[in-house]
Amino acid sequence: MALTQDELRKAIKDILKDADLDSLSAKKVRLQLQEQYDTDLSNKKKEIDQLVMELIEESQDSPENEDEASSEEEELEDEPPKKKPKPTKKVTITKPKPQPKKTPEKVVAATTNMSDSSDGDEDDEAMAQKLQEELNSGGRRTRSRNTKKKERKTPVKREKKGTSTYSRPCLLSQELADVMGADKLARNEVVKKMWQIIKERNLQDPSNRQFMICDEQLLPIFGKKKVKTFGMMKYLKNHIKDAKDVTS
DNA sequence: GGAACATGAGTGCGCGGGCA
């Protein structure tokens, strides 16, 4: 019995709707489908995996969920723009894998997005609630690093073995090398040196010290007369080549 | 006044899930 894609899709949707996401996996979905249709679906493994991902993604994109998400955003916006723990990075679900276990951020996103749309599925809402409860009870995969943000600034910095590209020497472009006075420098050294130059030459914009005014030597590097110092790496990266090229 | 966050870049690494 050959299942059409539509049939598969519908069946998976049903399974996802009723399933306990905490223990569900793409494999289990496939097995369940095999049982359900009494047919071997191993040749459709990829297709099923893909469908599972798609359906989860779909459910997360549903308008109702957006409402909730936006209401959440509104809440955030109500607050003054005070310190926020990097709003951009989290919550975004880049790849909703069929895996049921999610990071807390993802679960939050999932719970706000999971309910499948249009006809306002109570099952999904219940599921979302359940997930949230499980989350609160702390039973899921949690990365201890979620709290790292604070640790970062503490004096006890983890030693990083110096293998990071930051501390590895990179090849500098001719223009940058002229400014730096060296052909090879680590990225962090480049930034450090750049700040030194900015101060030495008094290049900071007096009206807004977040900006720097490029002199003739820096102009070809940054390509602009006025550059925000925070974003200097955006320009510098074009003048820094990978360490591998250097060492080889 | 001090602490924490914001801002940008690219890579290493830890962690956890999936699968054979």
Place this chain on the structure above:
DNA sequence: TGCCCGCGCACTCATGTTCC
């Protein structure tokens, strides 16, 4: 059970801004 894969944080540097 062990390998593979993907995700997300930490790393580096500086100053300005905001909050407590």
